[in-house]
Amino acid sequence: MTIALSAKGLEKRFGSLVVAGDINFEVPVGQRCALIGPNGAGKTTLINLLTGLLPLDGGEIRLGEVDITRAPPQHRVRGGLVRTFQINSLFPRLTPLEAVTMAVCERTGEARDFVRRLATHEAAIEEAHDILKSLRISHVCYRETRELAYGQQRLLEIALALATKPRVLLLDEPAAGVPKDESGELFNVIDGLSRDLTIFFIEHDMNVVFRFASRILVMVGGRLLLEGTPREIAADPRVREVYLGKAGHV
């Protein structure tokens, strides 16, 4: 079993508040791993630590074999660790095709040499189109982003992440703000992504989590309470206790 992403003894405090306390986990290549827990548990903070947006107080992060604990965020992206945000962060007036093409060009280095290398630019457009197609939003690729349905906008965020050619994709509540009846379809599309891609996602909807995750980590008060298969987590009385007591999402 090859490990795509691992965390060892991660520590983070905001003043006296422990938001990450001795966090340990390993995510094998290709796994769909869900991170769940009540509001304020520290889930988004954990993703911020993994991506380098926040500095750690202690511990070690590895991307594959590589120690990235002190790597700046852009190095982690180049290494294949890419995230989307809990809050929409798109350019409203670009079309999906423009936005994703720019992201592809950013990766290939064409963005610095935009005018002279039209031929390679064409390849970038084609790649962008393929990415949009794989997420089933190529039919809206010429519309302005602000005109897209919210679920389509969330898929566009994933498209932008895919344009960097990630090995590990971190999704912070990809279905946040999406109507409940559309979130199943959104996760169907996510589930259809390449099995070479490792996906670590935060999600509150337990139906979605139990359907799409092969493994679940449960976080409470900055600590990992337990981890297991969906079946193990569903049967564990501690999960119901924690969740029903504080958030009521189950």
Ligand SMILES: Nc1ncnc2c1ncn2[C@@H]1O[C@H](COP(=O)(O)OP(=O)(O)OP(=O)(O)O)[C@@H](O)[C@H]1O
């Ligand atoms: N920059 C910060 N400074 C101080 N406290 C913070 C900061 N960011 C987050 N926190 C606190 O850290 C705790 C964990 O927040 P975090 O956003 O990681 O939770 P979460 O599990 O993602 O919650 P949600 O499910 O609501 O998104 C919360 O108590 C929050 O108020």
Ligand SMILES: [Mg+2]
């Ligand atoms: Mg969060």
